[in-house]
Amino acid sequence: MKVIAREVGVSLMTVSRFMNGTGKVAAETARSIREVAERIQYRPNRLVRGMQTGRTGLIGVVMPAGLGFYSGVLEGIHDHLSEQDAGLLLSMVHGDWGERAIEEERKLLHRLIELRVDGIILRPANDEATALYFEEIVQRNVPIVVIDRHVPKFACDFVGTDDVVGGEEAGTRLLARGLKNFLLVTGGDRFSPSRDRAKGFRDAVASANRPVTVDTLEFPTFSPNEDAILEYLTEKGAKVDGIFAVNDNLALGCRRALLKLGRRIPEDVSIIGFGAVAIGGGYFIPVSTFDQHADLIGRTASEMLFAQIERKAGSSAPPSKTVRLAATFIDRGT
Amino acid sequence: MKVIAREVGVSLMTVSRFMNGTGKVAAETARSIREVAERIQYRPNRLVRGMQTGRTGLIGVVMPAGLGFYSGVLEGIHDHLSEQDAGLLLSMVHGDWGERAIEEERKLLHRLIELRVDGIILRPANDEATALYFEEIVQRNVPIVVIDRHVPKFACDFVGTDDVVGGEEAGTRLLARGLKNFLLVTGGDRFSPSRDRAKGFRDAVASANRPVTVDTLEFPTFSPNEDAILEYLTEKGAKVDGIFAVNDNLALGCRRALLKLGRRIPEDVSIIGFGAVAIGGGYFIPVSTFDQHADLIGRTASEMLFAQIERKAGSSAPPSKTVRLAATFIDRGT
DNA sequence: TTGTAAGCGTTATCAT
DNA sequence: ATGATAACGCTTACAA
Secondary structure, eight states: OHHHHHHHTSOHHHHHHHHHTOSOOOHHHHHHHHHHHHHTTOOOOHHHHHHHHSOOOEEEEEEOOSSHHHHHHHHHHHHHHHHTTOEEEEEEOOOOSHHHHHHHHHHHHHHHHHTTOSEEEEOOSOSTTHHHHHHHHHHTTOOEEEESSOOTTSOSEEEEEOHHHHHHHHHHHHHHTTOOEEEEEEOOSSSHHHHHHHHHHHHHHHTOSSOOEEEEEEOTTSOOOHHHHHHHHHTTTTTOOEEEESSHHHHHHHHHHHHHTTOOTTTTOEEEOSSOOOOTTTOOOOSBEEEOOHHHHHHHHHHHHHHHHHHHHHTOOOOOOEEEEOOEEEOOOO | OHHHHHHHTSOHHHHHHHHHTOSOOOHHHHHHHHHHHHHTTOOOOHHHHHHHHSOOOEEEEEEOOSSHHHHHHHHHHHHHHHHTTOEEEEEEOOOOSHHHHHHHHHHHHHHHHHTTOSEEEEOOSOSTTHHHHHHHHHHTTOOEEEESSOOTTSOSEEEEEOHHHHHHHHHHHHHHTTOOEEEEEEOOSSSHHHHHHHHHHHHHHHTOSSOOEEEEEEOTTSOOOHHHHHHHHHTTTTTOOEEEESSHHHHHHHHHHHHHTTOOTTTTOEEEOSSOOOOTTTOOOOSBEEEOOHHHHHHHHHHHHHHHHHHHHHTOOOOOOEEEEOOEEEOOOO
């Protein structure tokens, strides 16, 4: 800017005003500035600008990536951020459990604060101990939106799937087929998506006007142990005719086990998953499932984050908002 | 820092020195500083620090995300950056073709420059017209590593798969089965991975010591048109007994077409894909393929980028390096 | 071991 | 419509 100011013969301020469109600049002056800027390939330093204005234009995103669902969310976030001319600072989390994950996540959040991000979108590693790392964010009044996993102990904006209703619909659909002996495959109760889908399913099945049974298989790591499934199906679960798994990965594990036992899908056993995990054009997960509209979750989260950021200026303190998007059933004939 | 300095009763500089470990600070002073910093939850402003030192600790990554391969690459990059305490600024590209993609990509690169990233990792949208947007990067001497798609017109560090050798191995393996009539399914010649894999395959097959045929089907958008495949297989390609597709998506398209025609895999037709696209735990792409070690590509790219960044200080100008990682065959019995 | 002064590239504020 | 000056939060260079 100094160079431009000198060459054009104006002060730094005139150049600054031209660059960020604040205040009036004479048409003639503007032309010269534009010309010189172009010639010397001037690129404003966004970081310094951020230091001045208090808005860096950077948004921190903390989530496990790689999996289909989260890349969809990430894409939704990214697209909205692009429209807002904001940058996406990505931190991927790996482990899901235990103290280590929490410690790791705290460090990531610290880093984001040190980078002075304008806001944070977070998929929490853990329902527990969240006060620990939310504390600082609250103190500093950093805008934040939580996605996918609801954290009951911390009131802030949340965007996720309507898991309870999704689970209910799964139950209703299996019931409508006249099935009676259900297997519910979950990841345990530690995370809201699994917990809520299971709850919805149980509620729906419990309200059937005929006698039904529901057995539950839990895989706390969300990875289906095929041996355990086989064992269940050959012993206690010999009569199972309907399976709901809280995610597609678990559903696929069941599918493989069933095929191994020679049980036909859906003639002998119906099966429904959740998540519509899909990968680029044409790959196909052979299990009826629910589309969570991942990209929309991401976009919504980003929009809510910006609403918070804009609000900060006005400094009102509205109540936190919880948004749950309906999952859409995808019938793949299983 | 000002607050800490005042409370402890030292100058700003002492605090600064303590914070970044430069110079000596008395043990006693250090204790006090640490204490106050802890109490007031001081977090250094990395952006300002970057402005001063010329290193922001931010790395820009420009690539299409979402697909399995790229999320693997992203993960590799991310892990290395974490180790280096650097931040990952992600820009996702959507369209792959035409002027628009190039324009979009230029804007992204500009943004990264405005953010003063220390370096850039780029999966180029296009082999053509690259000088256009590389020009500025070269002028500004911004460290950059290109991945996946080799850009012949621009000499810079590159990391990708050894596509030619991979294609050769596919050919060799099909030949070893005694097959004679091949179908090569490509995405055309515009991008190096498709082009090179096809070249390798053709070379291998051409060196067979028996008469063979090779037909080629091109899908410039990399999405398999099942009708076109069916048409080919029922007419000209009735005798095809071996298929090599330059990526798994195309291979799966062929698989579906074959199954529809009642051709058995691999009894009637052998098929090999490329890319080992996989998604979280347990999903399974039913086509023999090659693992590109995506995460290693990402990590290597990041390492090479940091080598450049460190070199910048020393300002020597070494030749650019091209690294090609071998793809590993994954036998899935097809 | 600590301090002083200047500077990084930009915007805010108040004046002209 | 333009300018002067201070300020943002930190580091570098030099001095004590």
